[in-house]
Amino acid sequence: MPIDQNGDTLIGGVSLRSLPKVSLHDHLDGGVRPATIIELAEAAGIDVPAPDAAALGAWFARQSDSGSLVEYLKTFDLTLAVMQTREGLTRVARDFVEDLVADGVVYGEVRWAPEQHLTAGLSLDDAVAAVQEGIAQGEDAAAAAGSDIRVGQLISAMRHTDRALEIARLAVSWRDRGAVGFDIAGPEDGFPPSRLREAFDYLASEFFPATVHAGEAAGLDSIRSALLDGRALRLGHGVRIAADLEFAGREGDDVQVRFGDLSRWVRDREIPLELSPSSNLQTGAIAAWGTELADHPFDLLYQLGFAVTVNVDNRTMSATSLTRELALLAETFDYDLEDIQAFQLNAAAAAFLPVEERAELIDVIATGFGD
Template sequence: MSTAAAPVTPAALLRVPKVLLHDHLDGGLRPATVVELAAARGHALPTTDPDALGAWFRESADSGSLERYLETFAHTLAVMQDEAALARVAAECAEDLAADGVVYAEVRYAPELFTERGLDLDAVVATVQAGFAEGVRRAAAAGRSIRIGTLLCAMRQNDRALEVAELVVRHRGEGVVGFDIAGPEAGYPPSRYLPAFALLRGANAHYTIHAGEAFGLPSIQEAIQHCGTERLGHGVRIADDIEVGADGRARLGTLAAYVRDRRIPLELCPSSNLQTGAAASIAEHPFGLLAEQRFRVTVNTDNRLMSACSMTSEMQALVDAFGYGWDDLRRFTVNAMESAFIGWDERLELIEKVIEPGYAAAAAG
């Protein structure tokens, strides 16, 4: 005799194990940390009140434009230019994610953006890894377990992709699990960076590509067919290749069908996607359609500071919009864990020993 699953409540949602594949280190600082670091370095901020500053980041990011959204990073990048600041931000990132119930996270950043005060790329990576390790230790001391994998980004507009790809290969035994290209999509198609992707494939290294966030289907086509990406960073615009008829049936175009049938993971970031113009509301976000059509959807935060969000709040928003229950949330979480850039045995252990029991307990109430 079956029993109904317990309702999804905010308190229960906070406790369940979560997996995060798309989170930017420089987009997740605590407002109070930005204020303190800025004061120490003489960097002017719009306001020095942490609550008001957090609101400023959120309001400034609510522009509907990816380019304007990216401008908010001028302040976070300015305060992350030395070893002490980088290590602090990384440690706090791990602590904050663990407090949100995240058991595995892939956090990404562009090392080339943190060299203004003399740090070289290898020093940046070593410093961030040390910070993550400290944050993981603090989380464990507080009774929370989290593992952090690092993705190193190359900024499209800076043309250093090959150099960053070499950095990934050089540090992949130290917690670096993959590569990404980020920054403005328009004018910087992923096929510009083919030598970097060739190097990564030759070294059996993993990579994802920001595509289908602002530019649309051509960037997704290139990322998959020309560059061989394993995942799509956002990929939300794949919905442009799906037509829903008057009968309610969805008809997939050839690209959408390929993405779904090949099980290419979509690193969807609902709140962030609203800010950059992908949808007018969560209820209108393509997540619902993509999940219904059994794409490999995953739930992500993108930039927790700019979107004033967490994994818990992103999941709650989807529950409120689409009526998802524990089975749905478990599926999205398993999707993410299966798509992570760590070994299959490690992924399977987290699924079987942490994720499945966690969601079973939540459903039982």
Template sequence: MISRDQMLAAPKVLLHDHLDGGLRPGTIAELAADIGHTLPRTDPDELGAWFVESADSGSLERYLETFDHTVAVMQNSAAITRVASECVQDLAADGVVYAEIRYAPEQHLNGGLSLDQVVEAVREGFEQGEVLAKAAGHQIVVRQLLTAMRHQARSMEIAELAIAYRDAGVAGFDIAGAEAGFPPTRHLDAFEYLQRENAHFTIHAGEAFGLPSIWQAIQWCGADRLGHGVRIVDDIAAADSALLDLASVDLAKVELGRLAAYVRDRRIPLEMCPSSNLQTGAADSIAHHPIGLLTALKFRVTVNTDNRLMSGTTLSREFSLLAEAFGYDLADIRWFTINAMKSAFLPFEQRLALINTIIKPWYADALA
């Protein structure tokens, strides 16, 4: 059993977390009051509960409504910087030592900001957050992932923005939004440009749509990582067992399709977000989440939060849920964490330094 204190103190790495999905309810209430934006609740505790209940409702419309409120209060530099700084501080307090935080700059222009000003505001907030976290006794490194929206036509512009700022806090590029009807191949020019520039990018794929989305993200677009990728399990067959009832699965009889085998062979990282996947219907319970089988089969699995506000979660909580469901211990948490650090869009020597000077020493002491 992993104690709560151990889980909190354990160094963790986060690759899939949305800036506009992780605001503090109190901050939303204050920023909304400043700009006259109407919220469904004004009390921070009640507002926080409303976000989680809405995300749990099973209604896509109500789920998307939650982001209407968070994005609405992030339309000026001061607000964006505050949100970014608090994000870093909250992650650091949860034991996260490295994080890549994604957001769509194009969604923060209603107040008159330019794309560059949005990126600069986030950069300032992340830098402030790192300093404040260090003063509180927590070491953390945070980088930006710039997201383009599938249903819009600004992916090339956002890709060029990511390249312009890749030496100024931006680690890579992402594409998000509804998978069905908006395949990543609509944005091939952006992905080809990023590849020519030797840049890193991840693609939301295999959460809501399935194997074609994963196949296109990898084979057409050249994604370094898969955002979620949970539906890769559809290309895995197990004889004489319920596939996701891990206790009854005979791993020796599990058969991987060609796409699943390719993903595992190439060590393509899967940015899995257990609680979020339950809310969006990609899994029906933590105990039956494909992460259990994929981990047992040694895919490059990483554990993430997606939207901390909407899921009412932290990375420590995600690991605790998995430990309870699958019996994971600190050695397993170490494996997930090193997977994530190896998969980060950070220069090799910096990844290695975090692994060898922070992650491995802590787990070695804890497991001794």
């Protein structure tokens, strides 16, 4: 695949980085710059496992390439440690928006769990306010530099704690002040959305949208619970929905696939899948199909008409960007600009925005792709 003088991938002669993108599944504590970690850690007296930003970035990549979501999540201990103060949270959020702009993102949703940022005395509201301040600073800096970006918060509750209803109320209280949706994160296997049904009932009563991590470290029952108990409008990863598809033979050059009730529902209702290719490899989410990107069911789901979107999950842990994820998919599955645009349009249609603003976002993408 052609590369230009700046190291950017070219598709159809067009810079992939320059194309407008939508990022839906992007963790704040998974996207902290290694250089920022070192700076904040030094100020707070926190030990780091590497002496400089390049070495620390390599350490994250090694630790994250474990094939286990549980082991993968342990790398967050370091990023969380430097995100316990107002100053740390604001700095990380501002950097985060700047990195989205550099990646060509025009609309992003950043997810994070405020309950994990209280050890230095912040309240839940303090934490959300600090992140919102950083987002605003990043958006303002982008505007001053001639770039247009909007970033909304997805307030997450940890699925293995007992604060989900409290966090749901927090998210709703920040509606129209930066919060655009709710999520649950943390260890999926053994902690189904049904445990948090009270929180999801409350969100539904407030007409506040939720995306739910499901189908990453657990299977079809987790996805079913996300839809039934969580009223999920999107599936965080959702890659294991492919386990509900059965090869049914060939008819000429066409592969025949038999849908289960769950997969058909997800496909026919166009419930977006927040797929994160590199992360899905690192955490073993696609282990049932193989260990290489070519084994990822992404293309199967796309060809069958699922509403697939492309995401980074955790930029630091996977040493990646949205541009890189799209380039990897294009190289592996021979995608062209039309395919790349389709993924962005799927994401724009799935954004937790009013319909008028989704239409505007779709227009931005269409214009950026030359339509």
